[in-house]
Amino acid sequence: LFSLEGKTVAITGGARGLGITLAIAVVEAGGSVACLDILEQPSADEWALLNKIAKANGSSVSYQRCDVTNEDSVDEVMTAIATEADKNGAPFWGCIACAGIQQQLSAFDYPAADFDRILKVNVTGVFNTCKYTARVLRDRKTPGSIVMIASMSGNIANRGLACTAYNTSKAAVQQMCRSLAQEFGEYQIRCNTLSPGYIRTAMTDQLLIENPEVEKTWMAGALLGRLGAPEDFKAPAVFLLSEGASFVHGSDLRVDGGHCA
Ligand code: NAD
Structure with a gap:
């Protein structure tokens, strides 16, 4: 039901953290992946594991540098991934738009240029990723699935964190998903957001360096007594990508351990 066999998925932010863990999940589900990121290379240990699983499954794995804010680059890369996927016998199926950045700073001091930069990567970058994924699928007249990584922070303001x-x-991103669903449905291209709670990655490690006290607040809201690990999001992401979610469209799947703000 949740197999991704014979399908290729592009994953932005695929060099480390949640992105590369979700790449491993796609390959474990039998799919092939194309990881995209601005970093020169992916995290060595996870990359080695990803390749090991891919080899055992007969899946393909690739890594390309791509800045999601550069529209032409996203267009080129998605087209190239689809062409390569056909050669590998696992046609292009969709994407996980996972690239994102964070900056903790009081609203009283937040420079407008920094505010714009966050929106450029987290909103326009996700839009570029979805747009060019959907164009490739539409032009090939194939169905597909798009998963956009939002956050529970789209619904709540996290106490103790200045992250406006x-x-x-x-x-x-959550509203973008509902809006894109209106247009993409006609082409059988499903799109959904996956909204995680706190996950221990480089992103949250940075927040803890800047403000170690905040961990107490996070834990106070953690109904399962722990923060999330990237592995907690593997099955939810595979579900949304897979044909098991064939009637799930324009939805938000919140995976936050029942977090209470
Ligand atoms: P991370 O910083 O480890 O990974 C983010 C990745 O995105 C990095 O590899 C980075 O190089 C890449 N990236 C940044 N800008 C880019 C650009 N312009 N083009 C291409 N790639 C770019 O953080 P993470 O925790 O793995 O976050 C992954 C996603 O999950 C983000 O969208 C984040 O907002 C979301 N998220 C994280 C948490 C958490 O607690 N860590 C919670 C909710 C949502």
């Missing part, structure tokens, strides 16, 4: 730009961007 980030929270605004994630609410925008």
Whole structure:
């Protein structure tokens, strides 16, 4: 039901953290992946594991540098991934738009240029990723699935964290998804958001360096007594990508351990 066999998925932010873990999940589900990121290379250990699983499954794996804010680059890369996917016998199926950035700073001091930068990556970058994924699928007349990584911060303001730009961007992604669903449905291209709670990655490690006290607040809201790990999001992401979610469209799947703000 949840197999991704014979399908290729592009994953932005695929060099590390949640993105590369979701790439591993796609390959474990039998799919092939194209990881995209601005970083020169992916995290070595996870990359080695990804390739090992891919080899055992007969899946394909690739890594390309791509800045999601550069529209021409996203267009080129998505077209190239689809062409390569055909050669590998696992046609292009969709994407996980996971690239994102965070900056904690009081709203009283937030420079407008920094606010714009967060929106550019987290909103316009997600839009570029979805747009060019959907164009490739539409032009090939094939169905597909798009998963956009939002955040529970799209719905709540996290106590103790000054993250207005980030929270605004994630609410925008949730609304973008509902709006894109209106247009993409006609082409059998499903799109959904996956909204995680706190996950221990480089992103949250940075927040903890800046403000170690905040961990107590996070834990106070953690009904399962722990923060999330990237692995907690593997099955939800595979579900949304797979044909098991064939009637799930324009939805938000919140995976936050029941977090209470
Ligand atoms: P991370 O910083 O480890 O990973 C983000 C990745 O995005 C990095 O590899 C980075 O290089 C890449 N990236 C940044 N700007 C880019 C650009 N312009 N083009 C291409 N790639 C770019 O953080 P993470 O925790 O793995 O976050 C992944 C996603 O999950 C983000 O969208 C984040 O907002 C979301 N999220 C994270 C948490 C959390 O607690 N960590 C919670 C909710 C949602």
